[in-house]
Amino acid sequence: MCDLCYGTHVVYEIDSFFEYVYTCPNCGPEPEEKFRTRMDDLQRRIELVEKDFEKKGA
Numbered sequence: 250m251c252d253l254c255y256g257t258h259v260v261y262e263i264d265s266f267f268e269y270v271y272t273c274p275n276c277g278p279e280p281e282e283k284f285r286t287r288m289d290d291l292q293r294r295i296e297l298v299e300k301d302f303e304k305k306g307a
């Protein structure tokens with residue numbers, strides 16, 4: 250696995266005030282298919298959290 254991005258194709262660099270996000274120079278841009286899968290997964294997780302929150306709020 251890539252040491253820079255750990256397979257995410259995205260590298261984060263954080264200094265005291267800013268967080269920079271850029272494409273991994275080793276792996277190149279994330280394939281669109283993989284990006285969509287990740288976004289779908291993220292969306293599912295957000296929905297789960299929202300449902301859980303609604304339950305607790307009721």
Ligand SMILES: [Zn+2]
Nearest residue numbers: 251254273276
């Ligand atoms: Zn990489």
